[in-house]
Amino acid sequence: MTDYDVLRVFCGPHGDHGNELGVVREGSDVPDEGERQALAAKLGFSETVFVDDPERGVIDIYTPTTRLPFAGHPCVGTAWLLDVPELVTPAGVVGTRLDGEFTWIEARPEWAPPRTLREYGSAAEVDKLQVPPPGEWVYAWAWEDAAAGRVRARGFPGRNDGIEEDEATGAAALLLTAHLRRALNITQGEGSQILTAPQPEGLIEVGGRVRLT
Numbered sequence: 001m002t003d004y005d006v007l008r009v010f011c012g013p014h015g016d017h018g019n020e021l022g023v024v025r026e027g028s029d030v031p032d033e034g035e036r037q038a039l040a041a042k043l044g045f046s047e048t049v050f051v052d053d054p055e056r057g058v059i060d061i062y063t064p065t066t067r068l069p070f071a072g073h074p075c076v077g078t079a080w081l082l083d084v085p086e087l088v089t090p091a092g093v094v095g096t097r098l099d100g101e102f103t104w105i106e107a108r109p110e111w112a113p114p115r116t117l118r119e120y121g122s123a124a125e126v127d128k129l130q131v132p133p134p135g136e137w138v139y140a141w142a143w144e145d146a147a148a149g150r151v152r153a154r155g156f157p158g159r160n161d162g163i164e165e166d167e168a169t170g171a172a173a174l175l176l177t178a179h180l181r182r183a184l185n186i187t188q189g190e191g192s193q194i195l196t197a198p199q200p201e202g203l204i205e206v207g208g209r210v211r212l213t
Contacts, residue, residue: 011209050062109175176196
């Protein structure tokens with residue numbers, strides 16, 4: 001069995017919750033794209049990262065069913081694990097920085113896979129949602145405190161791959177930030193926390209806490 005680390009990304013203020021991420025540090029152990037996809041499916045995390053060059057930060061990202069050119073929580077988690085100034089993804093070069101307990105990435109909204117951003121009237125409505133049928137990636141959100149930029153959100157991938165709800169989704173948070181054009185403090189899933197902030201030249205920072213499990 002290939003060695004891999006398991007991280008929790010976008011943990012809550014007390015270090016709990018967060019979205020699990022598998023990271024294969026020696027990507028050369030699994031060089032074939034088909035083998036990588038099979039391993040990602042076997043591990044069953046919402047995403048698995050293969051590190052192809054740890055010094056340059058070259059990475060390859062997979063869900064259980066598909067390869068992704070970019071994804072948020074895999075980049076945040078891998079940035080924390082490798083402690084490099086940037087990550088190289090098929091979508092582009094992702095800036096990274098560590099700031100106290102938070103790890104940040106800087107990316108472009110157009111790199112994120114499509115998501116349906118569905119606004120609800122209250123956080124309570126979001127809490128009560130049932131998992132929708134497969135076919136559409138839905139990011140359900142509502143203001144908890146609009147003046148403070150606090151958002152309640154849940155993510156439903158709709159891929160029919162065993163991941164009915166994504167605990168914390170950096171790419172969707174990035175898209176929501178681009179849509180609203182303001183910094184956000186997002187509570188997603190059971191209690192994960194995602195921070196975002198628009199930057200110059202169309203870039204957006206996404207940050208959170210990372211723990212090794």
